[in-house]
Amino acid sequence: MECYNALECAIMLTTEQLSAAASIGISGKGAVGKEQLAGHLAPILDMVVINTGKAARAASVLAHECGMVEGGRAGAMRLRPGAAERIRDWATMGSSGLHFKVIPRDLSAHIFFDDRDMTAVIQPKRYGYSRLAILEPTAVLIATTPVIRKGLYDLWRRASIQVGGGIMITKNIDAYLPEAHARYHLFVTDPRVSAGYRLMRGNAATGSFADELKYLRRRDANHEQNGLEVIPTNAMSIDMTNRLLWHKGIGEAAAIVLADLPNRIVKR
Numbered sequence: 001m002e003c004y005n006a007l008e009c010a011i012m013l014t015t016e017q018l019s020a021a022a023s024i025g026i027s028g029k030g031a032v033g034k035e036q037l038a039g040h041l042a043p044i045l046d047m048v049v050i051n052t053g054k055a056a057r058a059a060s061v062l063a064h065e066c067g068m069v070e071g072g073r074a075g076a077m078r079l080r081p082g083a084a085e086r087i088r089d090w091a092t093m094g095s096s097g098l099h100f101k102v103i104p105r106d107l108s109a110h111i112f113f114d115d116r117d118m119t120a121v122i123q124p125k126r127y128g129y130s131r132l133a134i135l136e137p138t139a140v141l142i143a144t145t146p147v148i149r150k151g152l153y154d155l156w157r158r159a160s161i162q163v164g165g166g167i168m169i170t171k172n173i174d175a176y177l178p179e180a181h182a183r184y185h186l187f188v189t190d191p192r193v194s195a196g197y198r199l200m201r202g203n204a205a206t207g208s209f210a211d212e213l214k215y216l217r218r219r220d221a222n223h224e225q226n227g228l229e230v231i232p233t234n235a236m237s238i239d240m241t242n243r244l245l246w247h248k249g250i251g252e253a254a255a256i257v258l259a260d261l262p263n264r265i266v267k268r
Contacts, residue, residue: 017179018165019163021165021181022164022165022180023160023166024047024182024183025173025177025182025184026168027169027170027183027185028185028186028240029229030194030223031244032187032244033197033244033250035169037184037250037257039107040253041167041254041257042107043107044258045261047163047165048107049108049109049167050100050109050159050160050167050168050169050170051109052170053169054118054119055111055152055155056139056140056152058118059087059091060138060139060142061118061129062113063079063138064129065129067080068083068086069141077137079141079145084148087142087148088147088150088151089151091148095112095114098111099158100155101117132203132204133205136205136219137219140226144226154176156170160177168180171228171230172232173232174230181264182257182260182261183236185235185236185238187238187240188240188244189241191216192209192213194244195209195213195216196209196245197244198216236256238257240253
């Protein structure tokens with residue numbers, strides 16, 4: 001934040017605090033309906049969706065393209081020396097590095113690197129660096145590397161404040177938007193629901209229900225091991241088990257959020 005006198009600094013600080021407080025956090029494991037819920041809420045609340053995972057996935061693709069990732073023990077991936085600092089710089093360079101940009105008629109902000117729109121590049125594919133079996137583990141590696149994580153926190157906070165408070169699809173919102181009053185944590189009690197959901201939406205990492213279930217269990221264990229599945233402070237938990245595959249389930253979850261919001265969020 002750059003300002004030139006005490007009054008201007010005070011106004012900017014107040015604006016930042018209001019935008020941070022107006023942000024809405026939606027968290028939870030993968031394939032529990034976070035993006036669909038955010039997309040349902042965005043036009044109703046006249047807010048922009050910031051999917052923080054897009055930044056980690058974009059950094060993942062860029063890191064592979066730049067040869068920053070190599071194989072480690074037991075086939076695990078690791079970053080080459082100096083890569084973490086460079087990726088952190090991508091997250092803190094503003095419009096010349098990784099940044100979110102609002103695109104007209106799109107509810108969810110796009111992720112850019114300089115002037116390159118990475119949004120389509122990071123969509124799961126059957127080949128290349130965007131294969132989920134490559135993309136997701138690398139994104140976790142990047143997001144859990146401490147030096148990079150600090151840069152991502154800066155990027156995510158800046159993105160929400162720039163849109164006046166965003167609907168954040170996120171992990172650990174406490175760490176970078178502690179002022180946000182509205183936090184919702186989605187979960188399912190049966191991982192088979194999530195496996196079926198991914199297959200139904202066409203973004204599964206495998207080709208069968210049994211393989212997808214195994215994949216999700218391994219991935220969730222990896223996320224938990226790396227501290228990515230922390231339930232935010234004062235978050236309302238919403239069970240999506242019986243809502244995720246029901247055609248009116250997302251709308252029902254949105255109604256729960258909308259009924260709860262007046263008790264939590266500040267006026268924007």
